[in-house]
Amino acid sequence: MAKIFLVDDELTMVQMIAEVLRAGGHEVFPFTNFNGVADALVAKQPELVITDLYLDKTKPQGLEIVQRARALSPPAVVIMITGFGTVESAVEAMRLGCYDYLEKPFKLDELKLCVARALNHTQMVAENMQLRKELKKRYQFNQLIGASEPMQAVYKMVERVADTDSTVLILGQSGTGKELVARALHYNSRRGQGPFIPINCSALPENLLESELFGHRKGAFTGAVNDKNGLFHDADGGTIFLDEIGTMPAQLQSRLLRVLQEKEVRRVGDNTPSHVDVRVLAATNEHLEQLVKDGKFREDLYYRLNVVPITLPGLRERPDDIPMLVAHFVKDKVHRRSGQPIQVSQRAMDTFCAYDWPGNVRELENAVERATLLADLPLIRVVDLPPIVQRKAPADAGKEEKQSAELASPVGPASNPSTTPTSTAGTITPRPGTPLPLGVVSLKKFSRDQEAAYINHVLTLANQNKEEAAKLLDVSLATLYRKLAGEGG
Numbered sequence: 001m002a003k004i005f006l007v008d009d010e011l012t013m014v015q016m017i018a019e020v021l022r023a024g025g026h027e028v029f030p031f032t033n034f035n036g037v038a039d040a041l042v043a044k045q046p047e048l049v050i051t052d053l054y055l056d057k058t059k060p061q062g063l064e065i066v067q068r069a070r071a072l073s074p075p076a077v078v079i080m081i082t083g084f085g086t087v088e089s090a091v092e093a094m095r096l097g098c099y100d101y102l103e104k105p106f107k108l109d110e111l112k113l114c115v116a117r118a119l120n121h122t123q124m125v126a127e128n129m130q131l132r133k134e135l136k137k138r139y140q141f142n143q144l145i146g147a148s149e150p151m152q153a154v155y156k157m158v159e160r161v162a163d164t165d166s167t168v169l170i171l172g173q174s175g176t177g178k179e180l181v182a183r184a185l186h187y188n189s190r191r192g193q194g195p196f197i198p199i200n201c202s203a204l205p206e207n208l209l210e211s212e213l214f215g216h217r218k219g220a221f222t223g224a225v226n227d228k229n230g231l232f233h234d235a236d237g238g239t240i241f242l243d244e245i246g247t248m249p250a251q252l253q254s255r256l257l258r259v260l261q262e263k264e265v266r267r268v269g270d271n272t273p274s275h276v277d278v279r280v281l282a283a284t285n286e287h288l289e290q291l292v293k294d295g296k297f298r299e300d301l302y303y304r305l306n307v308v309p310i311t312l313p314g315l316r317e318r319p320d321d322i323p324m325l326v327a328h329f330v331k332d333k334v335h336r337r338s339g340q341p342i343q344v345s346q347r348a349m350d351t352f353c354a355y356d357w358p359g360n361v362r363e364l365e366n367a368v369e370r371a372t373l374l375a376d377l378p379l380i381r382v383v384d385l386p387p388i389v390q391r392k393a394p395a396d397a398g399k400e401e402k403q404s405a406e407l408a409s410p411v412g413p414a415s416n417p418s419t420t421p422t423s424t425a426g427t428i429t430p431r432p433g434t435p436l437p438l439g440v441v442s443l444k445k446f447s448r449d450q451e452a453a454y455i456n457h458v459l460t461l462a463n464q465n466k467e468e469a470a471k472l473l474d475v476s477l478a479t480l481y482r483k484l485a486g487e488g489g
Contacts, residue, residue: 001025002119003044007037007051007065008081017050020108021115034061041068046076047122048115053082053089060089063096070097074126077118081106144177144184145328146321147462150313154181161308162188167260169245169305170283172312175362178283179243181310186239191279194238197231202247210252211268220269232265232276239279245305246286246297253298260304280305315357315364320461322353324472325361329368335378342372344380347394351382354392455483 004026008014011032018028029044031037034055041049049069053062062080069076080093083104093101099118102111144155161168162185170178179198186196204212207221215230231240242248248256259265260280264273282305291297315322326344333342344352348371357363371384382393455473462468470480 001027002047002122003027003029004115005029005031005037005041005044005046005049005051005069005076007031007034007049007055007062009033009052009055016108017111020112024112024115034065037065038068041065041072041076045072048118049076049078050115051078051080053080053093063089063092066093066096066098077122079114079118081111144180145325146318147324147465147468148313148318148321149463150318151321152463154310154312157308157310158184159188161185161310163190165279167279167305167307168281169288169307169309170281170312171309172283172285173314173360174285175360176312176314177361178285178312179241181312182239182241182281182283185281186241186279189239189279191238195235196239196241197235198241198243199231200243202244206249206252209249210255213252214255214265215267215270217267217269220267224269228267230265230267232259232278233274235278236276237278239281242280242282244284244286245282246284246288246291250296250298253301257298257301257304260301315360319353322357322364323349325364326352326368327472329365330372330380333372335375336373338378340378342375342378342380345382348380348382348385351385351389351393354394355389451483455480 001024004021006014006018006021006028007030008017009032014030014032018030021028029040029046031040046069049065051062051065051069053060055061062082066078066080069078075097077099078093078097079100079102080098081102081104082089099121100114102114144151144158158181168182168185170181172178182198183196186192199212201209211221211224211228211230213230213232215228215233216224218224218227242256255266259276259278262273263275263277265276266273288297288302288306292299292302315325326349330342330344334340335342352364352367359366367386367389368380370386371380374384375381382390385393455469458472459466459469462472466480466484467477470477473480475483
């Protein structure tokens with residue numbers, strides 16, 4: 001259960017509350033004066049603090065305890081109790097972060113209910129913080145997969161503009177990962193603790209889209225039975241992502257322009273606008289400049305949105321990234337029958353690399369998911385790929401691929417099959433046929449030389465980006481640096 005600090009100058013009160021809390025399974029630390037509380041807070045790190053406001057009847061030392069408890073990491077939740085309650089002291093306690101305020105005399109059931117609510121609040125806050133950490137980790141820049149030159153340009157631009165309030169227009173074909181870039185921009189900005197609200201402008205008809213974006217007043221139209229805030233209100237303090245912005249109707253384009261210019265939103269049927277603090281990210285797979293020329297998109301809105309353009313390359317423009325993406329999608333997949341990690345045959349990898357992928361990364365991910373489900377062995381073979389992809393298979397791909405077949409290298413078809421090592425789930429082994437050194441050397445030296453050659457090869461593939469190389473090798477960055485240092489590099 002919880003670790004609770006109890007601070008009150010009335011010994012009888014402390015003993016009674018401590019007994020009740022201990023009966024509930026909590027670990028209680030009682031104090032009857034201010035002495036020692038500050039140091040104990042740091043040493044014990046309680047989840048909950050219950051403190052009296054006046055500990056010596058002369059000054060509200062409880063307010064200082066509130067400040068110190070809230071300054072902990074993570075902060076403790078605080079319940080204030082006092083027999084000298086005033087509106088001013090209650091307001092000040094709440095301003096300092098106090099969760100609740102009880103005035104003596106109170107019933108024990110009332111205290112127990114307050115404690116239960118406070119601890120539930122603490123748990124929800126902790127879960128929320130953990131979720132945000134996981135989201136931020138998931139959408140870190142290094143979650144954008146690819147070491148090719150076009151992707152390096154994307155990384156640099158994303159990193160440069162993430163922690164700004166500039167409007168960003170993300171351009172690219174369908175399936176290139178525009179929303180992933182938008183989330184990376186949000187979660188790596190100062191707004192990362194705020195909401196991220198995505199909406200597909202092509203998914204809703206015009207009348208519903210207007211209400212969804214800007215909200216409406218009760219009775220503004222048939223079916224508007226209640227007041228409703230729009231997504232711009234919901235995104236206040238955070239980011240709104242408008243996907244497929246090129247499909248937005250002309251009337252809504254005018255309203256969006258006003259939001260960008262004035263930072264104000266007016267609900268449907270409302271005469272009074274309200275201020276919103278929202279960063280706008282937009283994305284499209286259409287050529288907005290052509291839509292402007294055709295009179296289908298407002299020119300002034302286009303220039304407002306196109307403050308910072310980021311263009312995502314199609315997968316056919318970065319074929320060198322395909323092996324890395326396949327490895328990413330296969331990572332942690334386990335064969336449903338054998339329980340072994342799933343790997344990819346060299347012929348299957350060559351086929352992946354030979355296909356054009358008109359659906360880009362999304363199509364590739366779906367193809368890998370299908371292959372992992374259909375694979376009879378813990379090995380993806382050409383036969384497991386979608387039929388349209390199989391048509392690009394090498395001429396000898398029809399040969400039976402056994403479980404012991406050679407596995408695909410992260411460098412794909414451009415590698416030399418006679419010298420390229422193989423990367424399997426965390427293990428590096430030379431392929432059969434790897435040239436051996438003249439004479440005899442120790443097995444340890446041979447292994448070290450092979451490992452060094454492979455590490456240098458992967459570093460070349462990753463354009464000397466050590467973080468990317470460590471990810472490819474499935475080792476920590478510290479391990480990679482240690483191995484490089486051992487090689488004199």
